[in-house]
Amino acid sequence: MTQPPVTTPLPANRRSRILAALERDGSVRVSELTVELGVSAMTLRRDLAQYEKEGLLRRVHGGAIAIDGPKPSAPSAPAASEGTIAVLVPSLDYYWADVIRGMEAEAERHGIRLLLRGVTYEVEDERPVLQRLLKDESVLGLIFAPNVFGPHFADVIEWLTTSDLPVVLVERDAVRSDTHTPFESATTDHARGAMLAAHHLAELGHRKVGLVTSRLSPTSRKIAAGWAKACEELGLTKAEHFEQFISDHRSPEFHTTIAAIIDTVITSGTTALLVHSDPEAIGVVEHALARGLTVPDDLSVIAYDDEVAQLYNPALTAISPARAHIGRTAVDLLLRRVNDPARPLHRISLSPQLNVRESTAPPRAPG
Numbered sequence: 001m002t003q004p005p006v007t008t009p010l011p012a013n014r015r016s017r018i019l020a021a022l023e024r025d026g027s028v029r030v031s032e033l034t035v036e037l038g039v040s041a042m043t044l045r046r047d048l049a050q051y052e053k054e055g056l057l058r059r060v061h062g063g064a065i066a067i068d069g070p071k072p073s074a075p076s077a078p079a080a081s082e083g084t085i086a087v088l089v090p091s092l093d094y095y096w097a098d099v100i101r102g103m104e105a106e107a108e109r110h111g112i113r114l115l116l117r118g119v120t121y122e123v124e125d126e127r128p129v130l131q132r133l134l135k136d137e138s139v140l141g142l143i144f145a146p147n148v149f150g151p152h153f154a155d156v157i158e159w160l161t162t163s164d165l166p167v168v169l170v171e172r173d174a175v176r177s178d179t180h181t182p183f184e185s186a187t188t189d190h191a192r193g194a195m196l197a198a199h200h201l202a203e204l205g206h207r208k209v210g211l212v213t214s215r216l217s218p219t220s221r222k223i224a225a226g227w228a229k230a231c232e233e234l235g236l237t238k239a240e241h242f243e244q245f246i247s248d249h250r251s252p253e254f255h256t257t258i259a260a261i262i263d264t265v266i267t268s269g270t271t272a273l274l275v276h277s278d279p280e281a282i283g284v285v286e287h288a289l290a291r292g293l294t295v296p297d298d299l300s301v302i303a304y305d306d307e308v309a310q311l312y313n314p315a316l317t318a319i320s321p322a323r324a325h326i327g328r329t330a331v332d333l334l335l336r337r338v339n340d341p342a343r344p345l346h347r348i349s350l351s352p353q354l355n356v357r358e359s360t361a362p363p364r365a366p367g
Helices: 011-025 030-037 041-053 095-109 127-133 153-163 190-204 220-233 254-268 278-290 323-339
Strands: 027-029 057-060 063-066 084-089 113-118 139-144 167-170 184-188 209-214 241-246 272-276 300-304 317-320 347-350 353-355
Touching (some): 011 030, 011 041, 027 030, 030 041, 030 063, 041 063, 041 153, 084 095, 084 323, 095 113, 095 323, 127 139, 127 153, 139 153, 139 323, 184 190, 184 323, 190 209, 190 220, 190 300, 190 317, 209 254, 209 278, 220 272, 272 278, 323 347
Parallel strands (some): 084 113, 139 167, 209 241, 272 300, 300 317
Antiparallel strands (some): 057 063, 317 353
């Protein structure tokens, strides 16, 4: 005998069944409702978020309770083995490797699993990847570093806004498309990092300095803002500092752009550079040496990222973001949001540090 097809409840019917279960049992769980109603966990989370706005229930970790039920406690994180955090970042190596290690350590401390994916900047629309990630009904929330230069960035933000899933951005900033309030985030204060570098060079006596950043890095804008502020504080004129973009170290134009930077250094009499990031800084030093300059006597160089800077010879002075702490903070923020959806919005910015090594020194005395 042929079985009748299973049908997905229409929204009004789904609403009545959810509220009936809530009245009957005093609570509902997303994991049980997905089976009973045959809809995705994300759809149910959206439903529960809407019903909470209407004052019909109170969302808690994993589901919801009746509005007149006991108020749930708000521990710092869910109990062990109660869920998964989805993570989508641009890479699983280099800068992001330490960020991920921090996430893993914090998640393990709470018994939470990470569902981790890396997607390169070549992927212009992350929504299909996000949809696959969030199909897992155990997902509590999302930690995400979106491609802010992608043509679908606004669409991705709109999708996140309507998902009603707890979201923490890592090393990125964005605002919700509905309320225009920021997403929660854990970021490095990159402007502060650039200011640390500029003031270090000034303390050494440098007055002709330059900033070299990547046009395609979402970090560059913040570094440039901090650099400009520091130059203003230090009273440097436009003739005393320059800013120049560099091609990615993997691109065919890399060596051409470095050659142009060294040309600018020589013709302008620049004695110090801040270069983002480590591979680009190493490339600048090697080209400077090939052109007959010495480091640091003729040219001091500060790298920004401090991933491999200390391994080079000479060891590079570097600005070092607290990468592992960024990862830990992102997980902590997300778990706190899961346990207390009504808590104030948090945006945490961690200061990087300056590690002084062999590539910076006072400028060579004239003569």
